Amino acid sequence: MKRIINILALGATLSVLAACNLDLVPNDAISYNPEQIVTNETDLVGYENGMLAYFRGTHYGVFSIAVDVMCDGFNAMADFGNNYGSIHRTDASFSATDYDAEDSWENLYHAIMRYNVVINGLQENLPEGLGEKAAVVRGEGYFFRAVSYLRLVRLYGKAYGHGTPATDLGVPLVLEYDQAARPARNTVQEVYDQVKKDLDSAAVLLASVPGAVRAQKPTIDAVNAVYARYYLDIKDYANAVSSAQKVIGSAAGYALSSTAEQMEQEWLYDKGNEPVMQFYASQTENGPRNYDAYTLTSREGGKDYFRPYFIPSSTLINLYENNDLRLAQWYDNSDYQVFYNSDYHTGEFYVFKKYLGNPTLRAEGTVPNGYQAIKPILISEMYLIAAEASLAGGNTEAARTTLNALQTARGASATAATAVNIHNEWFKETVGEGTRMLCLKRWNEGFSSRPGQPGAVAGGALAQGPAYESKSMPAGDIHYLWPIPSHEFEVNANLVQNPGYSGAE
Helix, strand or coil: CCEEEEHHHHCCCCCEECCEECCCCCCCEEEEECCECCCCHHHHHHHHHHHHHHHHCCCCCHHHHHHHHCCCCEEEECCCCCCCHHHHHCCCCCCCCCHHHHHHHHHHHHHHHHHHHHHHHCCCCCCCCCHHHHHHHHHHHHHHHHHHHHHHHHHHCCCCCCCCCCCCECCCCCCCCCCCCCCCCCEHHHHHHHHHHHHHHHHHHCCCCCCCCCECCCCHHHHHHHHHHHHHHCCCHHHHHHHHHHHHCCCCCCCCCCCHHHHHHHHCCCCCCCEEECCCCCCCCCCCCCCCCCCCEEEECCEEEECCCEEECHHHHCCCCCCCHHHHHHEECCCCEEEECCEEEECCCCEECCCCCCHHHCCCCCCCCCCCCCCCEEHHHHHHHHHHHHHHCCCHHHHHHHHHHHHHHCCCCCCCCCHHHHHHHHHHHHCCCCCHHHHHHHHCCCECCCCCCHHHHHCCCECCCCCCCCCCECCCCHHHCCCCCHHHHHHCCCCCCCCCCCCCC
16 A cells, blocks of 8 residues: 655755755655655665654744743843734734644644654564664654654643643644544643653663764653653653653763853854754754844844844843853843844843854854754753752752752852742743743743833833733633644544634634
8 A cells, every 4th residue: 555745844855964964865745655665775864864854843943932932031022023922922812823833733743744654664574684773763753753742732731730631632642644534632641641652662762872962863861851851741750850860970971061161162152062962053954043033133334233022021131140151141231232113222131142143054254143053952951850850759958959050050059949949940041942831831830920121121122011021821821721723623623622712713
Protein backbone atom coordinates (compact mmCIF):
# COMPACT_ATOMS: atom_id res chain seq x y z
CA MET A 1 0.00 0.00 0.00
CA LYS A 2 1.33 3.42 -0.95
CA ARG A 3 0.44 6.86 0.34
CA ILE A 4 1.37 10.37 -0.74
CA ILE A 5 3.29 12.71 1.53
CA ASN A 6 4.63 16.19 0.85
CA ILE A 7 8.37 15.82 1.31
CA LEU A 8 8.75 19.59 1.29
CA ALA A 9 7.29 19.49 4.79
CA LEU A 10 9.98 17.04 5.84
CA GLY A 11 12.69 19.65 5.37
CA ALA A 12 13.53 19.64 1.67
CA THR A 13 14.04 23.38 1.40
CA LEU A 14 16.56 23.68 4.20
CA SER A 15 20.24 23.47 3.53
CA VAL A 16 22.93 22.81 6.12
CA LEU A 17 22.93 21.82 9.79
CA ALA A 18 26.69 21.88 10.43
CA ALA A 19 27.64 18.22 10.20
CA CYS A 20 23.99 17.44 9.60
CA ASN A 21 22.83 18.39 6.13
CA LEU A 22 19.12 19.22 6.18
CA ASP A 23 18.61 18.63 2.46
CA LEU A 24 15.99 16.00 1.84
CA VAL A 25 16.32 14.37 -1.52
CA PRO A 26 13.09 14.99 -3.44
CA ASN A 27 11.65 18.48 -3.81
CA ASP A 28 8.10 17.41 -4.47
CA ALA A 29 5.42 15.00 -3.35
CA ILE A 30 6.43 11.36 -3.61
CA SER A 31 4.89 7.98 -3.13
CA TYR A 32 6.14 6.12 -0.11
CA ASN A 33 5.64 2.75 1.40
CA PRO A 34 4.94 3.17 5.13
CA GLU A 35 6.49 -0.21 5.79
CA GLN A 36 9.78 0.82 4.13
CA ILE A 37 10.49 4.52 3.88
CA VAL A 38 14.25 3.99 3.77
CA THR A 39 15.98 2.12 0.97
CA ASN A 40 19.51 3.43 1.55
CA GLU A 41 21.57 5.58 3.91
CA THR A 42 20.82 8.76 1.96
CA ASP A 43 17.12 8.26 2.65
CA LEU A 44 17.83 7.75 6.35
CA VAL A 45 19.94 10.90 6.62
CA GLY A 46 17.29 12.85 4.75
CA TYR A 47 14.48 11.80 7.05
CA GLU A 48 16.59 12.49 10.13
CA ASN A 49 17.47 15.98 8.93
CA GLY A 50 13.86 16.65 8.06
CA MET A 51 12.91 15.94 11.67
CA LEU A 52 15.73 18.14 12.95
CA ALA A 53 14.52 20.95 10.71
CA TYR A 54 10.97 20.70 11.96
CA PHE A 55 11.98 20.47 15.59
CA ARG A 56 14.13 23.57 15.22
CA GLY A 57 11.24 25.32 13.50
CA THR A 58 8.97 24.89 16.53
CA HIS A 59 11.22 26.91 18.85
CA TYR A 60 11.70 30.66 19.25
CA GLY A 61 9.66 33.25 17.40
CA VAL A 62 5.94 33.07 18.11
CA PHE A 63 6.45 29.85 20.07
CA SER A 64 8.27 31.80 22.78
CA ILE A 65 6.99 35.34 22.35
CA ALA A 66 3.25 34.66 22.56
CA VAL A 67 3.62 32.69 25.80
CA ASP A 68 5.64 35.43 27.47
CA VAL A 69 3.89 38.63 26.35
CA MET A 70 0.50 37.44 27.57
CA CYS A 71 1.75 37.70 31.16
CA ASP A 72 3.35 40.31 33.40
CA GLY A 73 6.90 40.60 32.07
CA PHE A 74 6.39 42.93 29.11
CA ASN A 75 4.49 46.09 28.19
CA ALA A 76 3.29 46.91 24.69
CA MET A 77 4.72 50.10 23.22
CA ALA A 78 2.25 52.79 22.19
CA ASP A 79 3.03 52.14 18.53
CA PHE A 80 3.40 48.35 18.68
CA GLY A 81 1.01 47.98 15.77
CA ASN A 82 -1.13 45.35 17.51
CA ASN A 83 1.60 42.75 17.00
CA TYR A 84 0.76 39.93 19.43
CA GLY A 85 -1.97 42.30 20.59
CA SER A 86 -4.78 39.83 21.20
CA ILE A 87 -2.71 37.48 23.31
CA HIS A 88 -1.13 40.39 25.20
CA ARG A 89 -4.54 41.79 26.12
CA THR A 90 -6.36 38.43 26.39
CA ASP A 91 -9.56 40.35 25.74
CA ALA A 92 -12.41 39.35 23.44
CA SER A 93 -10.07 39.49 20.46
CA PHE A 94 -8.12 36.53 21.84
CA SER A 95 -10.32 33.91 20.29
CA ALA A 96 -10.22 30.64 18.40
CA THR A 97 -9.10 32.57 15.32
CA ASP A 98 -6.05 34.09 17.01
CA TYR A 99 -3.03 33.61 14.76
CA ASP A 100 -0.55 33.22 17.59
CA ALA A 101 -2.50 30.44 19.28
CA GLU A 102 -3.08 28.82 15.89
CA ASP A 103 0.61 28.82 15.00
CA SER A 104 1.66 26.61 17.89
CA TRP A 105 -1.10 24.08 17.25
CA GLU A 106 -0.56 23.89 13.50
CA ASN A 107 3.21 23.78 13.46
CA LEU A 108 3.54 21.28 16.28
CA TYR A 109 1.03 18.92 14.67
CA HIS A 110 2.67 19.30 11.27
CA ALA A 111 5.97 18.35 12.87
CA ILE A 112 4.40 15.41 14.74
CA MET A 113 3.12 14.04 11.46
CA ARG A 114 6.71 13.94 10.19
CA TYR A 115 7.97 12.28 13.36
CA ASN A 116 5.25 9.64 13.04
CA VAL A 117 6.32 8.78 9.52
CA VAL A 118 9.86 8.16 10.70
CA ILE A 119 8.98 6.36 13.94
CA ASN A 120 6.64 3.94 12.21
CA GLY A 121 8.67 3.56 9.04
CA LEU A 122 11.95 2.57 10.69
CA GLN A 123 10.82 -0.46 12.64
CA GLU A 124 11.34 -3.21 10.08
CA ASN A 125 12.35 -3.98 6.50
CA LEU A 126 15.51 -1.90 6.84
CA PRO A 127 18.39 -2.23 4.37
CA GLU A 128 21.26 -4.37 5.59
CA GLY A 129 23.73 -2.53 7.78
CA LEU A 130 21.43 0.38 8.70
CA GLY A 131 19.69 -1.16 11.71
CA GLU A 132 21.79 0.47 14.40
CA LYS A 133 21.78 3.92 12.82
CA ALA A 134 18.04 3.69 12.09
CA ALA A 135 17.36 2.84 15.73
CA VAL A 136 19.06 6.08 16.81
CA VAL A 137 17.04 8.08 14.28
CA ARG A 138 13.84 6.45 15.52
CA GLY A 139 14.88 7.36 19.07
CA GLU A 140 15.21 10.97 17.93
CA GLY A 141 11.70 10.77 16.53
CA TYR A 142 10.33 9.59 19.88
CA PHE A 143 12.21 12.40 21.62
CA PHE A 144 10.86 15.07 19.25
CA ARG A 145 7.31 13.74 19.59
CA ALA A 146 7.53 13.71 23.39
CA VAL A 147 8.69 17.34 23.48
CA SER A 148 5.94 18.36 21.05
CA TYR A 149 3.10 16.69 22.93
CA LEU A 150 4.35 18.04 26.24
CA ARG A 151 4.26 21.52 24.74
CA LEU A 152 0.79 21.04 23.28
CA VAL A 153 -0.79 19.70 26.46
CA ARG A 154 0.78 22.49 28.50
CA LEU A 155 -0.79 25.10 26.21
CA TYR A 156 -4.20 23.65 25.43
CA GLY A 157 -4.94 21.40 28.42
CA LYS A 158 -5.37 22.03 32.12
CA ALA A 159 -2.27 21.94 34.27
CA TYR A 160 -1.65 18.45 35.57
CA GLY A 161 -2.73 18.31 39.22
CA HIS A 162 -4.93 21.41 39.12
CA GLY A 163 -7.90 19.51 37.82
CA THR A 164 -8.70 15.88 37.14
CA PRO A 165 -6.15 14.57 34.62
CA ALA A 166 -8.12 11.39 33.98
CA THR A 167 -11.09 13.38 32.63
CA ASP A 168 -9.72 16.84 31.73
CA LEU A 169 -9.36 17.29 27.99
CA GLY A 170 -5.84 17.51 26.62
CA VAL A 171 -5.04 17.34 22.91
CA PRO A 172 -5.60 14.64 20.27
CA LEU A 173 -2.95 11.94 20.21
CA VAL A 174 -2.01 11.21 16.63
CA LEU A 175 0.58 8.44 16.48
CA GLU A 176 0.32 7.36 12.86
CA TYR A 177 0.24 9.32 9.63
CA ASP A 178 -3.37 9.20 8.44
CA GLN A 179 -4.85 12.10 6.49
CA ALA A 180 -8.35 10.69 6.88
CA ALA A 181 -8.27 10.57 10.69
CA ARG A 182 -10.51 12.92 12.68
CA PRO A 183 -9.23 12.39 16.22
CA ALA A 184 -11.01 13.54 19.35
CA ARG A 185 -9.12 15.11 22.23
CA ASN A 186 -7.45 12.68 24.58
CA THR A 187 -7.39 13.34 28.29
CA VAL A 188 -4.54 15.18 29.98
CA GLN A 189 -3.57 11.90 31.65
CA GLU A 190 -3.44 10.05 28.34
CA VAL A 191 -1.25 12.71 26.76
CA TYR A 192 1.20 12.71 29.67
CA ASP A 193 1.24 8.91 29.60
CA GLN A 194 2.19 9.05 25.91
CA VAL A 195 4.94 11.57 26.62
CA LYS A 196 6.34 9.12 29.16
CA LYS A 197 6.13 6.21 26.70
CA ASP A 198 7.94 8.20 24.03
CA LEU A 199 10.64 9.28 26.47
CA ASP A 200 11.07 5.68 27.61
CA SER A 201 11.54 4.60 24.00
CA ALA A 202 13.96 7.46 23.34
CA ALA A 203 15.93 6.58 26.49
CA VAL A 204 16.48 3.04 25.25
CA LEU A 205 17.33 3.96 21.67
CA LEU A 206 19.56 6.93 22.58
CA ALA A 207 21.25 5.32 25.58
CA SER A 208 24.55 5.12 23.69
CA VAL A 209 24.42 8.74 22.48
CA PRO A 210 26.36 10.70 25.12
CA GLY A 211 25.60 14.26 26.01
CA ALA A 212 27.73 17.06 24.61
CA VAL A 213 27.75 20.81 25.11
CA ARG A 214 25.74 22.42 22.28
CA ALA A 215 24.75 19.02 20.86
CA GLN A 216 22.93 19.45 17.56
CA LYS A 217 20.99 16.19 17.89
CA PRO A 218 19.16 14.57 20.80
CA THR A 219 21.37 12.85 23.35
CA ILE A 220 20.68 10.87 26.50
CA ASP A 221 21.20 14.12 28.44
CA ALA A 222 18.48 15.79 26.38
CA VAL A 223 16.17 12.87 27.13
CA ASN A 224 16.84 13.22 30.86
CA ALA A 225 16.19 16.96 30.64
CA VAL A 226 12.74 16.37 29.16
CA TYR A 227 12.09 13.64 31.75
CA ALA A 228 12.78 16.36 34.35
CA ARG A 229 10.15 18.62 32.74
CA TYR A 230 7.67 15.76 32.61
CA TYR A 231 8.18 14.67 36.22
CA LEU A 232 7.93 18.26 37.49
CA ASP A 233 4.59 18.65 35.73
CA ILE A 234 3.10 15.45 37.15
CA LYS A 235 4.48 16.29 40.62
CA ASP A 236 6.78 13.28 40.85
CA TYR A 237 9.36 15.43 42.58
CA ALA A 238 11.89 12.74 43.43
CA ASN A 239 12.24 11.71 39.79
CA ALA A 240 12.24 15.35 38.66
CA VAL A 241 15.23 16.04 40.89
CA SER A 242 16.97 12.83 39.86
CA SER A 243 16.53 13.51 36.15
CA ALA A 244 17.67 17.13 36.42
CA GLN A 245 20.70 16.18 38.49
CA LYS A 246 21.74 13.58 35.91
CA VAL A 247 22.08 16.42 33.40
CA ILE A 248 23.72 18.83 35.84
CA GLY A 249 26.29 16.18 36.73
CA SER A 250 26.78 14.91 33.19
CA ALA A 251 30.27 14.16 31.94
CA ALA A 252 29.50 16.54 29.07
CA GLY A 253 30.47 19.41 31.37
CA TYR A 254 27.61 21.88 30.99
CA ALA A 255 28.39 25.02 32.97
CA LEU A 256 26.51 28.17 33.93
CA SER A 257 28.03 31.39 32.63
CA SER A 258 29.41 33.20 35.66
CA THR A 259 31.30 36.18 34.23
CA ALA A 260 30.38 39.02 31.91
CA GLU A 261 32.61 37.55 29.21
CA GLN A 262 31.00 34.12 29.49
CA MET A 263 27.52 35.65 29.34
CA GLU A 264 28.47 37.51 26.17
CA GLN A 265 29.93 34.37 24.59
CA GLU A 266 26.75 32.46 25.46
CA TRP A 267 24.07 34.98 24.60
CA LEU A 268 25.63 36.98 21.80
CA TYR A 269 28.06 34.63 20.06
CA ASP A 270 26.35 31.27 20.84
CA LYS A 271 29.61 29.81 22.17
CA GLY A 272 28.74 29.14 25.79
CA ASN A 273 28.66 25.92 27.79
CA GLU A 274 25.02 26.07 28.88
CA PRO A 275 23.14 24.41 25.99
CA VAL A 276 22.25 20.74 26.30
CA MET A 277 21.06 21.20 22.72
CA GLN A 278 21.85 24.04 20.31
CA PHE A 279 20.91 24.05 16.66
CA TYR A 280 23.06 25.10 13.76
CA ALA A 281 22.63 28.62 12.41
CA SER A 282 24.29 30.53 9.57
CA GLN A 283 23.79 33.67 7.53
CA THR A 284 21.88 31.67 4.95
CA GLU A 285 19.93 29.34 7.22
CA ASN A 286 18.28 30.18 10.52
CA GLY A 287 15.19 29.16 12.38
CA PRO A 288 12.60 31.48 13.95
CA ARG A 289 13.91 34.39 15.99
CA ASN A 290 12.90 36.10 19.23
CA TYR A 291 13.45 39.48 17.67
CA ASP A 292 10.66 41.61 16.31
CA ALA A 293 8.77 41.75 19.60
CA TYR A 294 11.70 42.96 21.66
CA THR A 295 14.61 44.42 19.71
CA LEU A 296 13.59 45.18 16.11
CA THR A 297 16.53 47.34 15.05
CA SER A 298 17.25 49.83 12.30
CA ARG A 299 19.85 52.47 11.47
CA GLU A 300 19.73 56.15 10.77
CA GLY A 301 22.59 58.62 10.58
CA GLY A 302 25.06 55.79 11.03
CA LYS A 303 23.65 54.83 14.41
CA ASP A 304 21.60 51.76 15.29
CA TYR A 305 18.38 52.19 17.23
CA PHE A 306 15.71 49.99 18.74
CA ARG A 307 12.09 49.95 17.70
CA PRO A 308 10.58 47.21 19.87
CA TYR A 309 6.94 46.21 20.11
CA PHE A 310 7.39 45.34 23.80
CA ILE A 311 9.73 46.41 26.59
CA PRO A 312 10.25 44.84 30.03
CA SER A 313 7.79 45.76 32.76
CA SER A 314 8.81 47.23 36.09
CA THR A 315 7.70 43.95 37.65
CA LEU A 316 10.44 42.14 35.76
CA ILE A 317 13.21 44.74 35.91
CA ASN A 318 12.81 45.28 39.64
CA LEU A 319 13.59 41.61 40.33
CA TYR A 320 17.22 42.05 39.27
CA GLU A 321 19.98 43.40 41.46
CA ASN A 322 22.41 45.87 39.92
CA ASN A 323 25.25 43.33 39.85
CA ASP A 324 23.20 40.60 38.21
CA LEU A 325 24.99 39.49 35.05
CA ARG A 326 21.64 38.90 33.38
CA LEU A 327 20.65 42.53 33.80
CA ALA A 328 23.84 43.66 32.08
CA GLN A 329 23.70 41.13 29.22
CA TRP A 330 19.99 40.90 28.48
CA TYR A 331 18.84 44.50 29.02
CA ASP A 332 20.06 47.94 28.03
CA ASN A 333 19.29 51.42 29.35
CA SER A 334 22.55 53.08 28.35
CA ASP A 335 23.36 55.44 25.50
CA TYR A 336 21.10 53.90 22.89
CA GLN A 337 18.13 55.27 21.04
CA VAL A 338 14.58 53.93 21.00
CA PHE A 339 12.23 55.17 18.32
CA TYR A 340 8.65 55.70 19.45
CA ASN A 341 5.97 58.32 19.04
CA SER A 342 7.71 59.51 15.86
CA ASP A 343 10.92 60.52 17.62
CA TYR A 344 14.19 59.18 19.01
CA HIS A 345 14.66 58.83 22.76
CA THR A 346 17.82 57.99 24.66
CA GLY A 347 18.32 56.07 27.92
CA GLU A 348 14.83 56.48 29.36
CA PHE A 349 14.19 52.82 30.17
CA TYR A 350 15.47 49.30 29.67
CA VAL A 351 14.95 47.41 26.44
CA PHE A 352 15.24 43.62 26.22
CA LYS A 353 18.16 42.41 24.11
CA LYS A 354 18.63 38.78 25.08
CA TYR A 355 18.19 37.89 21.41
CA LEU A 356 19.82 40.91 19.78
CA GLY A 357 21.52 38.68 17.22
CA ASN A 358 24.85 36.95 16.74
CA PRO A 359 27.10 39.32 14.70
CA THR A 360 28.48 36.35 12.74
CA LEU A 361 24.97 35.60 11.47
CA ARG A 362 24.61 38.82 9.51
CA ALA A 363 26.60 40.58 6.83
CA GLU A 364 29.35 42.84 8.10
CA GLY A 365 28.20 46.40 8.63
CA THR A 366 24.49 45.57 8.81
CA VAL A 367 22.17 46.14 11.77
CA PRO A 368 21.48 43.37 14.30
CA ASN A 369 18.90 40.98 12.87
CA GLY A 370 18.00 38.88 15.91
CA TYR A 371 19.39 35.63 14.56
CA GLN A 372 20.78 33.36 17.27
CA ALA A 373 21.44 29.65 17.37
CA ILE A 374 18.29 28.12 18.82
CA LYS A 375 18.85 26.60 22.27
CA PRO A 376 15.88 24.33 23.12
CA ILE A 377 17.40 22.96 26.34
CA LEU A 378 19.69 24.85 28.72
CA ILE A 379 21.41 23.66 31.87
CA SER A 380 19.95 26.59 33.84
CA GLU A 381 16.50 25.05 33.48
CA MET A 382 17.75 21.91 35.19
CA TYR A 383 18.87 23.96 38.21
CA LEU A 384 15.44 25.55 38.38
CA ILE A 385 13.63 22.23 38.09
CA ALA A 386 15.85 20.62 40.71
CA ALA A 387 15.33 23.53 43.12
CA GLU A 388 11.56 23.65 42.65
CA ALA A 389 11.13 19.89 42.90
CA SER A 390 13.42 19.62 45.93
CA LEU A 391 11.41 22.24 47.81
CA ALA A 392 8.08 20.70 46.82
CA GLY A 393 9.38 17.31 47.90
CA GLY A 394 10.34 18.62 51.34
CA ASN A 395 14.13 18.84 50.93
CA THR A 396 14.65 22.53 51.64
CA GLU A 397 18.42 22.22 52.03
CA ALA A 398 18.87 20.61 48.60
CA ALA A 399 16.58 23.26 47.12
CA ARG A 400 18.67 26.03 48.68
CA THR A 401 21.97 24.55 47.48
CA THR A 402 20.74 24.24 43.89
CA LEU A 403 19.02 27.62 43.85
CA ASN A 404 22.08 29.37 45.30
CA ALA A 405 24.37 27.74 42.73
CA LEU A 406 22.37 29.40 39.96
CA GLN A 407 22.03 32.72 41.75
CA THR A 408 25.71 33.11 42.62
CA ALA A 409 26.80 32.10 39.13
CA ARG A 410 24.68 34.97 37.80
CA GLY A 411 26.11 37.46 40.30
CA ALA A 412 22.89 37.63 42.31
CA SER A 413 22.55 37.33 46.08
CA ALA A 414 21.94 33.86 47.46
CA THR A 415 18.51 33.59 49.05
CA ALA A 416 16.50 31.17 51.10
CA ALA A 417 14.76 28.42 49.17
CA THR A 418 11.18 29.63 49.33
CA ALA A 419 8.51 29.20 46.68
CA VAL A 420 8.54 32.95 46.04
CA ASN A 421 12.31 33.07 45.52
CA ILE A 422 12.34 30.02 43.25
CA HIS A 423 9.44 31.37 41.23
CA ASN A 424 11.18 34.73 40.86
CA GLU A 425 14.33 32.95 39.71
CA TRP A 426 12.34 31.17 36.99
CA PHE A 427 11.05 34.57 35.89
CA LYS A 428 14.50 36.21 35.80
CA GLU A 429 16.33 33.30 34.22
CA THR A 430 13.97 32.07 31.51
CA VAL A 431 12.58 35.44 30.38
CA GLY A 432 11.97 35.42 26.63
CA GLU A 433 12.16 31.62 26.42
CA GLY A 434 8.40 31.00 26.40
CA THR A 435 7.96 29.71 29.94
CA ARG A 436 6.23 32.45 31.94
CA MET A 437 2.62 31.48 31.32
CA LEU A 438 3.47 27.79 31.67
CA CYS A 439 5.07 28.44 35.06
CA LEU A 440 2.16 30.50 36.37
CA LYS A 441 -0.19 27.80 35.18
CA ARG A 442 1.83 25.03 36.87
CA TRP A 443 1.93 27.00 40.14
CA ASN A 444 -1.77 27.93 39.87
CA GLU A 445 -0.84 31.60 40.20
CA GLY A 446 -1.90 34.77 38.45
CA PHE A 447 -0.67 38.35 38.33
CA SER A 448 -2.30 41.58 39.46
CA SER A 449 -0.77 44.08 37.01
CA ARG A 450 2.18 44.75 34.71
CA PRO A 451 3.26 48.31 35.57
CA GLY A 452 5.50 50.08 33.10
CA GLN A 453 9.01 51.32 33.80
CA PRO A 454 8.83 54.90 35.13
CA GLY A 455 10.77 56.37 32.22
CA ALA A 456 8.51 54.67 29.71
CA VAL A 457 5.38 55.88 31.51
CA ALA A 458 6.69 59.45 31.78
CA GLY A 459 7.62 59.50 28.11
CA GLY A 460 4.23 58.20 26.96
CA ALA A 461 5.96 55.20 25.41
CA LEU A 462 3.42 52.56 26.44
CA ALA A 463 -0.02 51.48 25.33
CA GLN A 464 -2.35 52.31 28.18
CA GLY A 465 -5.58 50.96 29.58
CA PRO A 466 -6.96 48.06 31.60
CA ALA A 467 -5.83 45.51 28.99
CA TYR A 468 -2.28 46.86 28.96
CA GLU A 469 -0.22 48.16 31.92
CA SER A 470 -2.98 47.48 34.48
CA LYS A 471 -3.87 44.07 33.09
CA SER A 472 -4.45 41.30 35.63
CA MET A 473 -5.05 37.57 35.28
CA PRO A 474 -6.14 35.59 38.34
CA ALA A 475 -5.08 32.03 38.99
CA GLY A 476 -7.24 29.71 36.92
CA ASP A 477 -8.13 32.37 34.35
CA ILE A 478 -9.65 30.72 31.27
CA HIS A 479 -6.89 32.15 29.07
CA TYR A 480 -4.34 29.84 30.65
CA LEU A 481 -6.00 27.31 28.35
CA TRP A 482 -5.47 28.45 24.81
CA PRO A 483 -8.32 28.03 22.32
CA ILE A 484 -8.36 25.14 19.87
CA PRO A 485 -8.08 26.86 16.45
CA SER A 486 -11.46 27.43 14.84
CA HIS A 487 -10.44 26.02 11.47
CA GLU A 488 -9.85 22.63 13.12
CA PHE A 489 -13.60 22.39 13.76
CA GLU A 490 -14.29 22.91 10.08
CA VAL A 491 -12.64 19.59 9.25
CA ASN A 492 -12.99 17.67 12.50
CA ALA A 493 -16.39 17.50 14.18
CA ASN A 494 -14.96 15.28 16.91
CA LEU A 495 -13.19 18.13 18.67
CA VAL A 496 -14.44 19.99 21.75
CA GLN A 497 -13.46 23.61 22.41
CA ASN A 498 -11.95 24.85 25.67
CA PRO A 499 -14.28 26.77 28.04
CA GLY A 500 -14.78 30.43 27.24
CA TYR A 501 -14.18 30.14 23.49
CA SER A 502 -16.57 29.24 20.71
CA GLY A 503 -15.56 26.66 18.14
CA ALA A 504 -15.63 28.10 14.64
CA GLU A 505 -15.84 31.87 14.85
